[in-house]
Amino acid sequence: MIPNLRILVAVALLAATTAPRAGAQAPVGILSLNVRHSTLKNTTRPTGDLKAVVDSIDVQIGAAAKLGRTSEIRRLYAHAATVLARRPWTPEAEFASSLVSRTDRQVADPARPWSMRVEQIYAPSIQLDRPLVARATLRQRAAGGLPNTPMTVVKQLGTFDGVPRDLRDTPFMLEADLHDVADGSYVVSVELLDNARTLGTTSLGIVVRTGLDASIARLEAAAAKAPEPVRSDLIFPVDRLRNVNLNRIALGTFNPARDFAAAESLLVAVNARKDPWSGRTGDLKQHYLLEAAGEVMPYRVYVPKGYMPSKPLPLIIALHGLGATEDSFFDQYGKRLPALAEERGYIVAAPLGYRVDGGYGVSLGGPSGDPAAARARTLSEQDVMQVLQSVRLRYKVDDRRIYLMGHSMGAIGTWAIAAKTPDQWTALGLFSGFGVASTARTIGGIPQFVVHGDADPTVPVGGSRLMVAALKGVGAVVQYVEVPGGDHSNVVEPHFAAMFDFFDKHAQRPVVKP
Structure with missing residues (x-):
C-alpha cells in the first residue's frame, strides 16, 4: 500500500x-x-x-x-x-x-533601560480570584554548560504585586536596569504566583552587549557605501537583530557576539580598502541580500585550504533539517562533513532556507491556504538557488560537479528542488527523507545516494522505500542503504564518507532528457 x-x-x-x-x-x-x-x-x-x-x-x-x-x-x-x-x-x-515573554530588544545595550512584557497566547480555564504576584530573576548558565545545567542567579529583578489575571488584555510590564550586568547570554525568568501557589514560569533569553548601539551605527554607515556582496556581510547582524526583535526569527538562530564581531572584523579590512575575503579559506560565514524577502540571508561555506582560484572544485549544497540552521552540518554530526570536504577537496555550502522551517518549497503541513507559509516556502527554495549562485560567483566551481544533499526536511527538499531543476545537479545525497514518486522520471537521470533507518520514528522508512522503488523503475542509478535499527539521525554521520565516495564516482553531470 x-x-x-x-x-x-x-x-x-x-x-x-x-x-x-x-x-x-x-x-x-x-x-x-x-x-x-x-x-x-x-x-x-x-x-x-x-x-x-x-x-x-x-x-x-x-x-x-x-x-x-x-x-x-x-x-x-x-x-x-x-x-x-x-x-x-x-x-x-x-x-x-499559555505564558510567553516578549521584548522590543532581545539584544540589549546596558547603557539604556531595558523592558519586557509577560503575555498569554490563550485564555486558560483556571479560576483566579485575586491579582497575581510576579517574581523576576536574571540567570546565566555557565560557559559551555549543557541545556539542563543549573543556572546561576545573577540578579533579582524584583517581586511585583497586583499583576493582572488576564495577561492577554493587560500584559505584565517589567523594566530592568542592566548597567551593572556583564556582556553575555542570560535568561530572564518570571514566576507567577497566586499567593503561595506557583502557576507557572516563563523565560526569555537575552544577550547583553556593551557598545551595541555604536556598533550598529558604524556598520550601517559602512554598509551604505560598500558594494555587494560585502554590504550584506557588514549589515547582516543589524538586519538579523531587527528581525529577532520583530519576533520573526528566534534569537537562537543568531549569535550576536560572533556575528557583530565578524562584521566589525570585516569593517577593518574594508576601511583599509582591502577585499575582506581575499585568500581566506576554511570554515566561513557569508551573506547576500535576498531581494524578494528584503532580508540579508546567511550561509555557511567550507573552502578547502588548498583552494586556488585557477582550479575549479566540486560543490555540495547541503540542506538542513526542520528546526536547524545553516550551521548544523558544520557544528553537528561530529563536524564530519567539513572534515571530509577538506580531505576530498570539495566546497560545501549550507543555506538557511530562509527560515528554520521553510521547507525548501515543499508544503509540510499546517493550516492550508496560509499565505505566510506559502511565501516562506517560495523564499526558502529561492534561498537555496541564490546561495548556489553566490558561491559560484565568489569561488571557482566545477560546473560539471555540483551536488545537492539533505537530511530529513533537507532530504525532502533535495528531492523536490532536484525535480524542478534537474539539469543543475550531478548527483544527490538523501538521508531520512521522503520524495514524490511521480517525480522519479524527471530526476531518474541523476545518480542518487539514499540512506534511511528502518526504525525511524519521525519520517517512516516507507517514504524512502517507495521513492527508491520508483527511481529504480525508471532505470535510475541508486545506491540505497537501509540501516537495521537505525533511527532518524544516527544514520547520517556514519554514511557521509560513503556519500563522498558515491559523488567521486559520479564526477560528470548527467544529460537530463526533457
Missing part, C-alpha cells in the same frame, strides 16, 4: 541537531510542534485510555487547524505532550503553557 503523502510529510524531521534555545522570543512553529507530537506518539505508542485521550486531542487539533486558530493549536499540543509524558494536565499546567 502506498503511504499517504500528507501523513508522511506531516512527520518530517525536527532535527535532533537543533541548537537548544532558552526562552526564544519567536514562537516555535506549528510545523515543529506537529513533528514533535508525531514523533512522541510514534515513540511512546499510547494504548487504552491514553490513546483515546490523544486521539481526541488530535481531532481537536484538526478542527482548530481548519479555522487557523494557532493559539488553540499550541494549547492542544501542550496538552498532548503532557499526557504523553504521563503527567497530569492540571489547571496550573494549562496556565503555564
Whole structure:
C-alpha cells in the first residue's frame, strides 16, 4: 500500500541537531510542534485510555487547524505532550503553557533601560480570584554548560504585586536596569504566583552587549557605501537583530557576539580598502541580500585550504533539517562533513532556507491556504538557488560537479528542488527523507545516494522505500542503504564518507532528457 503523502510529510524531521534555545522570543512553529507530537506518539505508542485521550486531542487539533486558530493549536499540543509524558494536565499546567515573554530588544545595550512584557497566547480555564504576584530573576548558565545545567542567579529583578489575571488584555510590564550586568547570554525568568501557589514560569533569553548601539551605527554607515556582496556581510547582524526583535526569527538562530564581531572584523579590512575575503579559506560565514524577502540571508561555506582560484572544485549544497540552521552540518554530526570536504577537496555550502522551517518549497503541513507559509516556502527554495549562485560567483566551481544533499526536511527538499531543476545537479545525497514518486522520471537521470533507518520514528522508512522503488523503475542509478535499527539521525554521520565516495564516482553531470 502506498503511504499517504500528507501523513508522511506531516512527520518530517525536527532535527535532533537543533541548537537548544532558552526562552526564544519567536514562537516555535506549528510545523515543529506537529513533528514533535508525531514523533512522541510514534515513540511512546499510547494504548487504552491514553490513546483515546490523544486521539481526541488530535481531532481537536484538526478542527482548530481548519479555522487557523494557532493559539488553540499550541494549547492542544501542550496538552498532548503532557499526557504523553504521563503527567497530569492540571489547571496550573494549562496556565503555564499559555505564558510567553516578549521584548522590543532581545539584544540589549546596558547603557539604556531595558523592558519586557509577560503575555498569554490563550485564555486558560483556571479560576483566579485575586491579582497575581510576579517574581523576576536574571540567570546565566555557565560557559559551555549543557541545556539542563543549573543556572546561576545573577540578579533579582524584583517581586511585583497586583499583576493582572488576564495577561492577554493587560500584559505584565517589567523594566530592568542592566548597567551593572556583564556582556553575555542570560535568561530572564518570571514566576507567577497566586499567593503561595506557583502557576507557572516563563523565560526569555537575552544577550547583553556593551557598545551595541555604536556598533550598529558604524556598520550601517559602512554598509551604505560598500558594494555587494560585502554590504550584506557588514549589515547582516543589524538586519538579523531587527528581525529577532520583530519576533520573526528566534534569537537562537543568531549569535550576536560572533556575528557583530565578524562584521566589525570585516569593517577593518574594508576601511583599509582591502577585499575582506581575499585568500581566506576554511570554515566561513557569508551573506547576500535576498531581494524578494528584503532580508540579508546567511550561509555557511567550507573552502578547502588548498583552494586556488585557477582550479575549479566540486560543490555540495547541503540542506538542513526542520528546526536547524545553516550551521548544523558544520557544528553537528561530529563536524564530519567539513572534515571530509577538506580531505576530498570539495566546497560545501549550507543555506538557511530562509527560515528554520521553510521547507525548501515543499508544503509540510499546517493550516492550508496560509499565505505566510506559502511565501516562506517560495523564499526558502529561492534561498537555496541564490546561495548556489553566490558561491559560484565568489569561488571557482566545477560546473560539471555540483551536488545537492539533505537530511530529513533537507532530504525532502533535495528531492523536490532536484525535480524542478534537474539539469543543475550531478548527483544527490538523501538521508531520512521522503520524495514524490511521480517525480522519479524527471530526476531518474541523476545518480542518487539514499540512506534511511528502518526504525525511524519521525519520517517512516516507507517514504524512502517507495521513492527508491520508483527511481529504480525508471532505470535510475541508486545506491540505497537501509540501516537495521537505525533511527532518524544516527544514520547520517556514519554514511557521509560513503556519500563522498558515491559523488567521486559520479564526477560528470548527467544529460537530463526533457
